[in-house]
Amino acid sequence: MSEPSLLLRSKYVPASYSLRLGIDNAKPNYSGLLRVDVSQNALYNGDVKGFSMYLHAHRLIITKAELNLQSGDAIKLLVKTDREKQTIELSAETEEPPVSVTITYLGSIATIRTYHDETYGVFKTNYSDSVSGKSDNYIIATHAQPYGSRCIFPVLDELVLKVQISLTIQTKSLFKVVSNAALKSSHIIDMTEDSLYEFEPTPPILPAHFGFALGDFEVLEDSSARVPIRVLTTKGDSSQARYALDVSVALFPVFEDLLGQYPLTKFDIVALPFLADVVMENWGMVTVIRDKILIDPYNASSDAKYTIRQLIAHQLTHQWFANSVSLDDWRCLWFIESFATFVGNYALSVKGIEASDTTLFEEQKLFAIQDFMDIDCFIDLPLPSPQEYMNGLDVSAAIKTNNIFEQQVYDKGLILLNMIATLFQLENKSSDYTHFFKAFREVTKEYEYKIIKIFDIWNILNRHTSYELLSFAHSWFRHVGYPILEVKVKNNAITVCQNRFLYNNDAQSLNLENSPFHVPLATKVRTDKGDIQIANLMLSDRSMDLEIPPSQLICLNSGNQFYYKTVYSLEILDVLLKNVAENILRSSDLLAIIRDYGKILGQHTFHSDADLYGSSQLNFFIKLAKVLSSESWSIDFEVLKACLSYLEIINSIFLHFTEYTRFQIWLDGVYFDLYNKIDGWNAVLDLKTGDYDPTEYEVRNMILQGASSHKEVQSVCKKLYKNMVSSGVSQRFTAKELFPLIFNVTAANANMNEYKQIMALAKNSDVSLLKHSNGLVQDLQTAAVSSLAFCKKPDLLSKTLHFVNNNIDSKLIELCLLGYKFHHSTQAKEQLWAWYTVNYDLWVKRSLRKGSDWSKQIGIATGNISNLVLGEVMQYRIDDVKAFVDAKEKSLPPHKLQERFERLEAENEEKRAIADLYKDLCI
Incomplete structure (x- = not known):
């Protein structure tokens, strides 16, 4: 204590x-x-x-x-x-x-x-400058x-x-x-x-934000802002600080507009050779390890520049919130840091220092929310609520802020702040967060130079909105996880019910806390006049009836800004898909629905409502794919990528756990329709530079592989392969996103010469092939290795199996067998099973020899191959698989095969649940 x-x-x-x-x-x-x-x-x-x-x-x-x-x-x-x-x-x-x-x-x-040395209190270091090379330069900070x-x-x-x-x-x-x-x-x-x-x-300043630095510095200064801004660097390095200085000068007025007048008379960034916490937001004098702030702007990557923009924007936020206005507890560090990231990224999107900043801000928000939802729903690994985290944190012995900081609570803080800012945006029908920052400027003004509690912030913001913000924030601070909203039709109107979402389970059956969250519904509707509006309703109880006809509902959670999942009844789903076909549903809304349905697919055994779960979820993807491949829908490659990614998962399950043929025929048709719909294949073949949309080419890669049974598609793939392995002035650019397609389809239809060519690249990739590509050597080699089991000819598959067996002690050798995940032919599977059962004993015995790295590597490869063979490929002969596992447990020394198989079977429960829906497919 x-x-x-x-x-x-x-x-x-x-x-x-x-x-x-x-x-x-x-x-x-x-x-x-x-x-x-x-x-x-x-x-x-x-x-x-x-x-x-x-x-x-x-x-x-x-x-x-x-x-x-x-x-x-x-x-x-x-x-x-x-x-x-x-x-x-x-x-x-x-x-x-x-x-x-x-x-x-x-x-x-x-x-x-x-x-590794702790930079704490007062510390010094000497360094070699880049001018004279002498090491008698000192910095004390x-x-x-x-x-x-x-x-x-x-x-x-x-x-x-x-x-x-x-x-x-x-x-x-x-x-x-x-x-x-x-x-x-x-x-x-x-x-x-x-x-x-x-x-x-x-x-008035907190001692934690006090600091100084002295020594052999160079100084780069700009006085064009309202206050002078400087970057202090080690000798000879000031030219590499120009980008950081320019970003600081450009952002400074943006922050004054968002948060109020800067409370000091200057702003410095000090680049240090060493700093254990990497960066420290001393008030008016930010210190940062020099490798994170100094770059050559002419040769630095766009990612390196964006990292510096984010760092500076984050630290500028701290000058107002953390330094001028401070929180009263180190346990609130997660909130301070999440606020700085949220505001910093927003400031970048407003300023638009680079054209991509605005797009990145929106994309990062949407994907951050969805990605965090994927880990914040497991009962066996529950993430604490912010309140639980703070109550369990002892900060008295912390030496570094990293000892206090918790990434997942910080991520939740970002989500909470985004929701609150979005409430202001929706209420004021604004296109940005202007009204949120107008309210927040009152916080920085009223509490300037003061120490406050998080509650004080909500209290002031609450004056500027009709929402009960204190109750809203309290519910999200206190409750664990997030809700799932069930949307149904009742008396020709909409009814919404919420429960805590748990992956592969439900709160009621586990007797867990299932308190209602305060959930912004952000209900997008089409009025009687055909206008599209957002109804700003807050669900604070278990359920709510909405006087909205189902035919006029477009979606809940408009813009995908709020932290919950949504499932719709069949009647509403049909309306939703109609809105997709008519291009009424925004991409961000549709992406959220796709991710929601993908996460709960296969969890129908925990829910009794067949109108919301089970086959309705599966058929949503079936119907959606048909809509996306129709002529009426306007192409959006992010949406296509999301939908096709889940279709690939469903396809893999059906291939190994069902009779499959019916789905295979349907899916082949969808891919071929998409092939014809998106067109532009001549442009792909004639690509001259790396200036293209990577997401588009990821989707093209999926479509070409999915439709590879068609001669037109095979022709495109052959031309891409020929272009890649040829040389000369006529060679066209090959996007790295197409590497898997090029090798997989070529291998699937390969003759002996083509197979040998791919095998040669798998063994030793030819760097010269990358002259007209943005791929790396490892990209090329991985694509070649991973294609070797896509071959359809038994003699070529036999060569691949022989190659794996001879190199079983090689790292990632199991990648050679990935193609078997896509073989429906029992002939190919039986060939793999015979090879696996013949060689398994020898692999295990070699892996159990102590004291050598290659034995350990054989064990890793054997385990990964077993995952593929026992967990997926041979599921149609599950009784033989069980007998094999039992026999090897008895005949071989202990090597945890039984534990591996039990884990695989546990993972297959969800796959079998999805496979059980095969009979209900609407195709």
Whole structure:
């Protein structure tokens, strides 16, 4: 249990700090002189006679402490040190009112030599500059979050009090010196090599956001913004800071528009050789490890530039929220960080420094919500609610913020913030989050320089919306997981019911908490006049009746902004699919529905309503595929990718767990219809550069493979393969997304010469083939290796099996057998089964030899091959598989085959549940 706050134990508390430091880079210590102006503590309830004050101090040696009285006298203070608790108690018997405390002390400077050394408190490093190559350059800097300021000077190092800090540093005149506030003055000290650097007083600041840096820096500055903005770098590297500086200057007015006027008079970014937490949001002086901020803008990748834009936008947000307005508990760090990411990414989308920023913001939001839903629904690995996480977190011993930070709670924070901002957007019928930030500016104004609770934020935002935001936020803070909404028809109107969503189970049968969330329905409807509107309704109970005719409903969760899944009754699904065909349903809405139905497909055994679950979910994909392949639907490759990805999963299940033929014929027709619909194949064959849409080419790859039984499609594939393996000035560009298609279809129809050519590439990829492609060597080799079992001729498959057996100790050799996942022919499966059963004993015995890496690798390969053979390919002979497993458990040394098979069978439960729906297919 953490200790009570020092604030409650002190008769007097700091009103301001005046700190003077003497720092010599050649010495392991520095000298400190601290003056603490004090005021009587209104929270103290004990005896008020005399003077006492508690401060934090760690790795500091107090040499003298005096109490300055109102009369002008100074008396010696008694200093009691508690090293375990990292505190000092200052006390004196006096009747006179105190004015200030003066403390003389010594502090230590940690020397940092590697990335593993802790950069905490005050630390120094020397570095080799890129100009002269000399290594006699020094940088001394600080890292104060969460409890590092007590290693810099005696301080009340808690999130309870903000006071002004005035800093003066004596150090080498050749050094550049920077701190939170602007430099007020500097002058050379006579007869020394030193100068005295005096900084303006900070506004009231948390000690955790205090800091300074000094040393051999280069400075790059831009004064075009309202306040000067600088980047300080190691010598010779300032040219690589230009991109970061330009981004900072461009974003600065955007943040002032979103959050209010910047509260300081300058903004610096300091690039350090070492920093354990990578980046630290000191107020007005962000420190960051240099590798994360310095780039050559002419040769850097777009991803590298985007990472820097995100980093700067994130740190700029902290200048307002975290530094100016601060939360009162380190357990809220997840919220502080998620807010900075949310606002930072939004600022980038508003500014549009790069054309892709706006698109990325929307895509990242949508995919982040869906991806997080996929892990936030497991009963055996439950993710805590933010409230549960905070209640179970002990931050008293944290050295780094990484010890406090929890990625999954942070992700939930991003989702919560997005939902709240979207509520403002929908209520005001706005295209952006203008109204949310207008309300939030009231937070930064009212609580400037203050310490608050998260509740205070909701309280202010609540003034600007008709939603009951406090109750909304409370429900999502407290409840675990998220709901699934069931949408049905009742008396020619819509009724919506919510329950907590659990993967492969339900809350009621497990007697788990199933409290209703506050769920924004964001119901998109078509009015009697044909207009499309969004009804801003909030579902706070178990169910709600909506006076909306089913024929006018377009969807719930418009824009896919809110954190829940939705299933629709058959009657509503038919309306929904009609809206898809008429291009009324937005892509983001349809993507959300596809992901929702894909996640719950096969879970009908936990639900009794056949109108919502089971075959209705499966047939949704069947009907949707037909709509997407129709002439009326306007092509969207993201939607096609999502739908076809689930159809591939369904196809794989049906292939191994059903008679399959009926579905195979239907699916072949859908793929061929899509082949004819999207057209543009001549452009694919004649592609001259890498300037194309990767998602489009992923979809084209799927379609060509799915329709590869047709001669027209085979012709395209042959031309792509011929172009790829040929050379000369006529060679066209080959997109890496087409590699699997090119090799799989070629292998499936290969003759002996073509097979040998692919095998040669599998063994040793020809780099020259990549001159006209954006693929890497490993992309090419993986595609070649993975195609070897797509062959249809038994003699070629035999060669592939022989190759795997001879290289069973090679890493990822099992990729050679992936093609068997797509063979419906029992002849091919029987060939694999015979080969597997003949060689299995030898593989296992070789894998059990101790002390060699190749034995371990054989064990890995044998396990992965067994997953394929026992778990999928041979499911049509499940009794023989069980007999094989039983026999090997008895005849071979222990090698956990039984445990592997039981795990595979558990994973196959859902597949069999989907396969049971085969008889109900609407094809």
